[in-house]
Amino acid sequence: MKKILVTGAGGYIGSVLVPKLLSNNYEVVAVDRFFFGDDKSVQNKNLQVIKDDSRKLTKAAFKDIDAVIDLVAISNDPSAELFKRQTIEINAESRIHTATLAKECGVRQYILPSSASIYGYHAEILDETNPTNPLTVYAKANEQAELGVLLLADEKFTVTVVRQATIYGLSPRMRFYLAVNGMTYGCYTNKKLPLMRDGSQYRPMLHIQDTTDMFCLLLETDPSKINNEIFNVGSAHHNFQIKDLATEIVTLVSDFMQEKIEIEWYGDPDIRSYRLSFDKIETTLGWKAKHTIKDGVIEILDALKSGTLQKDDSTITLEWYQQLVEWHKRIKEIEKYGGILDIE
Numbered sequence: 001m002k003k004i005l006v007t008g009a010g011g012y013i014g015s016v017l018v019p020k021l022l023s024n025n026y027e028v029v030a031v032d033r034f035f036f037g038d039d040k041s042v043q044n045k046n047l048q049v050i051k052d053d054s055r056k057l058t059k060a061a062f063k064d065i066d067a068v069i070d071l072v073a074i075s076n077d078p079s080a081e082l083f084k085r086q087t088i089e090i091n092a093e094s095r096i097h098t099a100t101l102a103k104e105c106g107v108r109q110y111i112l113p114s115s116a117s118i119y120g121y122h123a124e125i126l127d128e129t130n131p132t133n134p135l136t137v138y139a140k141a142n143e144q145a146e147l148g149v150l151l152l153a154d155e156k157f158t159v160t161v162v163r164q165a166t167i168y169g170l171s172p173r174m175r176f177y178l179a180v181n182g183m184t185y186g187c188y189t190n191k192k193l194p195l196m197r198d199g200s201q202y203r204p205m206l207h208i209q210d211t212t213d214m215f216c217l218l219l220e221t222d223p224s225k226i227n228n229e230i231f232n233v234g235s236a237h238h239n240f241q242i243k244d245l246a247t248e249i250v251t252l253v254s255d256f257m258q259e260k261i262e263i264e265w266y267g268d269p270d271i272r273s274y275r276l277s278f279d280k281i282e283t284t285l286g287w288k289a290k291h292t293i294k295d296g297v298i299e300i301l302d303a304l305k306s307g308t309l310q311k312d313d314s315t316i317t318l319e320w321y322q323q324l325v326e327w328h329k330r331i332k333e334i335e336k337y338g339g340i341l342d343i344e
């Protein structure tokens with residue numbers, strides 16, 4: 001039984017990936033601060049949880065580990081702009097440190113879940129050989145991490161970078177700020193689809209079940225195909241212009257709810273726009289994304305309708321981190337004798 005260490009295991013992707021790894025007969029060591037709560041975590045005899053900061057990991061965490069999937073991150077542009085230093089520390093430096101420790105401890109494989117946003121703005125369709133153009137702190141930290149971890153690749157340590165498209169679909173730790181998820185929620189609750197200006201920007205999309213399947217596939221792939229390699233992960237027919245994505249979601253939700261949905265514009269024009277080629281992952285690994293926008297939208301609508309999914313503050317990453325920092329400040333100001341109303 002292979003043992004996989006997953007950082008950021010309690011996040012949007014990690015909360016889907018960890019149960020999938022367990023059901024595929026892996027042992028999992030889940031590392032996370034659980035900023036978004038650990039109430040969604042599964043209980044399993046093959047799951048060990050390390051509730052710690054990725055910046056403080058030591059060699060002890062890597063005992064008997066076969067592979068690392070390093071999901072940990074401050075995971076979007078607005079949060080990274082607000083917490084710049086921490087984003088470089090967590091998304092870049094801690095991941096290079098984790099890969100270094102893993103290699104020193106004899107771990108055989110390391111996977112860096114990077115982001116397609118590293119391409120920033122490009123008019124043409126890009127593959128992995130095109131230059132990157134990171135425009136934000138989040139994208140720059142991913143680039144720094146990519147360069148750092150790839151330097152560690154050798155015949156005993158397989159390193160793979162995956163540049164994921166923007167993810168959509170249902171997860172126990174939901175993120176409603178992501179394009180498809182946010183549009184679907186806006187339509188369902190307000191009958192208005194929030195659309196970021198000016199809608200002409202291209203953005204590739206990828207279902208959460210597809211990206212987690214891809215991680216599982218990498219764990220079983222011959223190292224010679226993936227060592228020291230970068231893969232764009234997504235699919236050619238999911239290279240959306242945001243306004244076309246919005247039109248598709250408006251139609252899907254209107255049909256589902258039998259109600260008219262309007263577009264509600266927001267924000268300044270988005271400076272990021274990129275379309276990607278996904279030929280490399282298809283030809284090298286025979287991997288293709290299987291899920292559609294319709295799959296993601298309908299599963300979210302079903303969950304909202306049945307009441308199993310709600311939007312709370314923790315589903316909007318930036319607002320949640322801001323709130324945690326503010327509460328921490330207030331609690332420190334008023335805490336006495338180890339408590340607030342109860343004291344020790």
Ligand SMILES: NC(=O)c1ccc[n+]([C@@H]2O[C@H](COP(=O)([O-])OP(=O)(O)OC[C@H]3O[C@@H](n4cnc5c(N)ncnc54)[C@H](O)[C@@H]3O)[C@@H](O)[C@H]2O)c1
Pocket residue numbers: 007008009010011012013014031032033034035036052053054055070071072073074075076090113114115116163164165166167168173175178317
């Ligand atoms: N979701 C997407 O659309 C998308 C697209 C491309 C790439 N990615 C990348 O995939 C990875 C996972 O994304 P996600 O959507 O699951 O993000 P997420 O924000 O939902 O999860 C990140 C997890 O990391 C944890 N964390 C943050 N800082 C930590 C620290 N210092 N120590 C320990 N734990 C810490 C958080 O508690 C959270 O559970 C990230 O690297 C992200 O950049 C995501």
